[in-house]
Amino acid sequence: MMKSAKLALIFCVQLVITLSFLAQSPEYPKEELLGQITPSSHPAFSLVPEEFSSRAGIYLRSEVLVAFEKLREAALDEGIELVILSGTRTFSHQRSIWERKWERPRYMGWDEFDKAVDILTYSSMPGTSRHHWGTDIDFNSLENSYFESAEGYEVYEFLDRCASEFGFKQVYTSKESTSGHKARTGYNEEKWHWSYLPTSEPMLRAYNELITTQDLTDFKGAQETDSIKVIAKYVNGIRTKD
Numbered sequence: 001m002m003k004s005a006k007l008a009l010i011f012c013v014q015l016v017i018t019l020s021f022l023a024q025s026p027e028y029p030k031e032e033l034l035g036q037i038t039p040s041s042h043p044a045f046s047l048v049p050e051e052f053s054s055r056a057g058i059y060l061r062s063e064v065l066v067a068f069e070k071l072r073e074a075a076l077d078e079g080i081e082l083v084i085l086s087g088t089r090t091f092s093h094q095r096s097i098w099e100r101k102w103e104r105p106r107y108m109g110w111d112e113f114d115k116a117v118d119i120l121t122y123s124s125m126p127g128t129s130r131h132h133w134g135t136d137i138d139f140n141s142l143e144n145s146y147f148e149s150a151e152g153y154e155v156y157e158f159l160d161r162c163a164s165e166f167g168f169k170q171v172y173t174s175k176e177s178t179s180g181h182k183a184r185t186g187y188n189e190e191k192w193h194w195s196y197l198p199t200s201e202p203m204l205r206a207y208n209e210l211i212t213t214q215d216l217t218d219f220k221g222a223q224e225t226d227s228i229k230v231i232a233k234y235v236n237g238i239r240t241k242d
């Protein structure tokens with residue numbers, strides 16, 4: 001074999017080995033992707049200082065907290081205060097939110113599929129929330145109307161203009177497509193929810209490689225995960241293009 005052909009072959013073999021190693025995503029085990037962790041005792045997570053948040057006991061992945069602190073400083077320079085309302089949420093916390101909604105009297109007599117779809121307007125099924133990952137933050141208010149008020153508009157305008165410099169992106173945008181891209185599926189717009197992409201993008205890739213609906217069990221309505229296509233439509237129903 002020609003020397004250059006041999007070298008090319010070696011290069012290709014090495015490339016395949018490297019790519020298959022990367023594709024395994026060994027750094028994010030299933031438990032972390034599904035929120036089956038305890039952030040307070042997990043080495044990858046840090047406690048959010050109380051002055052940054054609306055309540056005590058919020059955790060984020062450490063690199064997300066570092067990036068948030070820089071974003072917060074930049075906001076303060078413009079006289080804008082970012083308050084963290086929610087960070088990491090465990091599977092059991094998400095299950096308690098989900099099942100509280102599941103038991104609402106207004107759903108009496110509803111078909112389980114319709115009930116799950118209705119709750120999914122704003123709340124994730126346990127095991128499918130980006131908040132499990134410690135990469136996503138809810139800021140200031142859980143109402144889109146706040147971000148249209150005088151104060152909220154300034155906050156949103158700042159985030160829209162500057163958050164990407166620090167790695168953050170609004171993943172649940174309007175479902176209308178303004179730029180000719182295919183419209184997004186899944187949750188309604190959430191102007192408060194921002195994701196730290198340097199970590200959440202590889203975590204989403206790992207999720208798609210490792211998690212199937214078979215892993216989404218142990219909560220009311222779990223039998224609807226396939227009929228709803230919860231992974232395709234909701235976990236992956238995010239803004240990927242600008």
Ligand SMILES: [Zn+2]
Pocket residue numbers: 086131136137138192193
């Ligand atoms: Zn959120």
